[in-house]
Amino acid sequence: MAKVPRNFRLLEELEKGEKGIGDGSCSYGLEDGDDILMSNWNGTIIGPGHTVHENRIYSLKITCGPAYPDARPEVEFISRVNLPFVNQMNGKVDPAKLPVLANWSRALSIEHVLVEIRKEMASFNNRKLPQPPEGSTFF
Amino acid sequence: MALPKMKLHPQLRSCDQLTIGCSKETERLVADPAPGISALPHDDNLRYFDVIIEGPGGSPFQNGKFKLELFLPEEYPMAPPKVRFLTKIYHPNIDKLGRICLDILKDKWSPALQIRTVLLSVQALLSAPNPDDPLATDVAKHYKENEADAQRVSQEWTQKYAV
Numbered sequence: 001m002a003k004v005p006r007n008f009r010l011l012e013e014l015e016k017g018e019k020g021i022g023d024g025s026c027s028y029g030l031e032d033g034d035d036i037l038m039s040n041w042n043g044t045i046i047g048p049g050h051t052v053h054e055n056r057i058y059s060l061k062i063t064c065g066p067a068y069p070d071a072r073p074e075v076e077f078i079s080r081v082n083l084p085f086v087n088q089m090n091g092k093v094d095p096a097k098l099p100v101l102a103n104w105s106r107a108l109s110i111e112h113v114l115v116e117i118r119k120e121m122a123s124f125n126n127r128k129l130p131q132p133p134e135g136s137t138f139f
Numbered sequence: 140m141a142l143p144k145m146k147l148h149p150q151l152r153s154c155d156q157l158t159i160g161c162s163k164e165t166e167r168l169v170a171d172p173a174p175g176i177s178a179l180p181h182d183d184n185l186r187y188f189d190v191i192i193e194g195p196g197g198s199p200f201q202n203g204k205f206k207l208e209l210f211l212p213e214e215y216p217m218a219p220p221k222v223r224f225l226t227k228i229y230h231p232n233i234d235k236l237g238r239i240c241l242d243i244l245k246d247k248w249s250p251a252l253q254i255r256t257v258l259l260s261v262q263a264l265l266s267a268p269n270p271d272d273p274l275a276t277d278v279a280k281h282y283k284e285n286e287a288d289a290q291r292v293s294q295e296w297t298q299k300y301a302v
Binding site: 001002003004005007008011014033034035036038 | 181186187208210223225227237238
């Protein structure tokens with residue numbers, strides 16, 4: 001089985017992200033279109049309906065290091081959000097507390113991470129958690 | 140008594156042929172490189188190559204050494220190799236991320252083509268930019284409106300980045 005190297009894998013993800021994924025409730029793109037190493041990405045999640053997150057737009061930062069996709073990306077929220085796997089001091093996602101990162105494999109992608117985070121927002125335990133004011137950020 | 144015909148598992152067979160095909164091509168590529176082009180496979184991924192292309196003489200890219208990366212996907216040779224510049228380059232058919240607009244890397248690919256042909260075509264593209272089929276639209280516009288000035292920028296970038 002051919003192992004797709006990091007850069008070509010990230011180019012595939014970029015092209016998929018540019019076309020748009022799913023129903024548009026999650027999206028991502030390069031932070032800087034000049035970044036030849038494609039390390040820094042922006043993600044956006046539209047809060048799932050019928051939850052406290054409804055109509056909120058969450059911005060995230062995703063960092064794909066040199067060992068990606070063998071190594072999982074680093075994920076942090078820019079928008080303030082109260083979720084059990086998000087550090088309330090700095091917005092960083094604790095990979096041990098989010099299954100998609102804890103059980104990372106190279107078959108997974110930035111898209112999977114965003115979609116799974118959105119599912120967590122709608123889960124029974126998280127859908128009614130009190131949230132910080134809309135539009136506030138961690139920095 | 141006739142021996143039973145040997146049966147090969149179809150998937151195993153195509154796999155084998157691919158591996159042999161790939162490695163023979165690589166051997167030849169490394170032993171007998173085209174002038175101004177080198178391609179070396181990674182030790183841990185024989186489908187992934189570090190490539191250096193020298194800018195062709197008489198072009199604004201002359202004396203530049205451009206780094207590229209090349210990957211042979213699972214479907215190769217039925218699908219084209221994936222190729223990208225890692226060195227910044229001011230060229231109408233190469234974008235900011237080093238992606239190349241070249242017909243043989245897309246719809247004009249043929250399994251008869253090889254890594255060597257692909258890299259020679261990329262080198263030829265440096266001598267013959269095609270601003271009518273642009274990928275970097277701003278660079279293409281510059282090339283169409285004032286070719287001499289655009290070539291000056293290409294040369295500056297070559298001196299700055301392709302060393």
